[in-house]
Amino acid sequence: EAGVTQFPSHSVIEKGQTVTLRCDPISGHDNLYWYRRVMGKEIKFLLHFVKESKQDESGMPNNRFLAERTGGTYSTLKVQPAELEDSGVYFCASSQLEGWTYEQYFGPGTRLTVT
Amino acid sequence: GNSVTQMEGPVTLSEEAFLTINCTYTATGYPSLFWYVQYPGEGLQLLLKATKADDKGSNKGFEATYRKETTSFHLEKGSVQVSDSAVYFCALSDGVDSSYKLIFGSGTRLLVRP
Numbered sequence: 001e002a003g004v005t006q007f008p009s010h011s012v013i014e015k016g017q018t019v020t021l022r023c024d025p026i027s028g029h030d031n032l033y034w035y036r037r038v039m040g041k042e043i044k045f046l047l048h049f050v051k052e053s054k055q056d057e058s059g060m061p062n063n064r065f066l067a068e069r070t071g072g073t074y075s076t077l078k079v080q081p082a083e084l085e086d087s088g089v090y091f092c093a094s095s096q097l098e099g100w101t102y103e104q105y106f107g108p109g110t111r112l113t114v115t
Numbered sequence: 116g117n118s119v120t121q122m123e124g125p126v127t128l129s130e131e132a133f134l135t136i137n138c139t140y141t142a143t144g145y146p147s148l149f150w151y152v153q154y155p156g157e158g159l160q161l162l163l164k165a166t167k168a169d170d171k172g173s174n175k176g177f178e179a180t181y182r183k184e185t186t187s188f189h190l191e192k193g194s195v196q197v198s199d200s201a202v203y204f205c206a207l208s209d210g211v212d213s214s215y216k217l218i219f220g221s222g223t224r225l226l227v228r229p
Contacts, residue, residue, distance in 0.1 A: 003158075004158070031215075033216065033217075035217070035219075037222075040221075040222070041221055042119070042219045042220055042221040042222065043159075043204065043206075043217075043219040043222070044219070045216040045217065045218070048215075048216060056216065059216070091158070091159065093159075093217075102215070103149075103161045103164070104161075104217060105161075106151070106158040106159035106160070107158050108156075108157060108158040109158060
């Protein structure tokens with residue numbers, strides 16, 4: 001069974017440009033999460049999808065970030081326009097069941113560098 | 116709000132040494148507690164978890180006990196190997212809100228020397 005995949009693995013863009021990150025969850029996982037780790041600090045929650053619906057987007061930093069999950073399969077996270085402080089590693093995770101005792105399966109992350 | 120505090124790294128040990136990575140938490144509900152590990156070049160992997168007080172999670176020789184009285188979930192291993200070199204993250208999740216999001220500590224890098 002394929003794990004969570006993310007694309008690209010690394011992206012370098014200039015301030016003001018747009019970047020779109022993609023996450024493919026494990027097949028059959030309705031729950032999809034986005035997290036971000038900035039400059040070696042803690043990993044922080046961005047948002048949670050249940051199928052195609054946003055369950056919780058309280059962690060999204062501002063309106064430059066837009067997440068979608070059309071059809072309830074893969075998800076994209078667009079940053080437009082990118083700022084220097086957006087640099088970091090963006091992780092996607094998925095889980096089959098909803099609840100605080102269940103494991104979330106993480107992808108390898110996308111390292112975003114904004115120059 | 117909920118939070119997780121873990122010891123600063125890096126932690127450098129010789130092979131076969133005893134490992135402790137401290138983790139304490141603050142939570143309003145009854146959280147589940149997790150340790151995730153990130154090996155170089157890979158994504159986060161669940162190492163172990165505990166879902167209620169006094170539970171002990173264990174995997175690959177690592178152990179952690181959910182201590183409600185001290186709000187702690189310290190990670191231990193009796194004899195580390197070079198292959199254990201990685202970044203370790205303590206995390207919690209609770210049912211207070213409906214997202215069941217994970218709240219992480221800042222991570223502790225472990226380097227094990229031969």
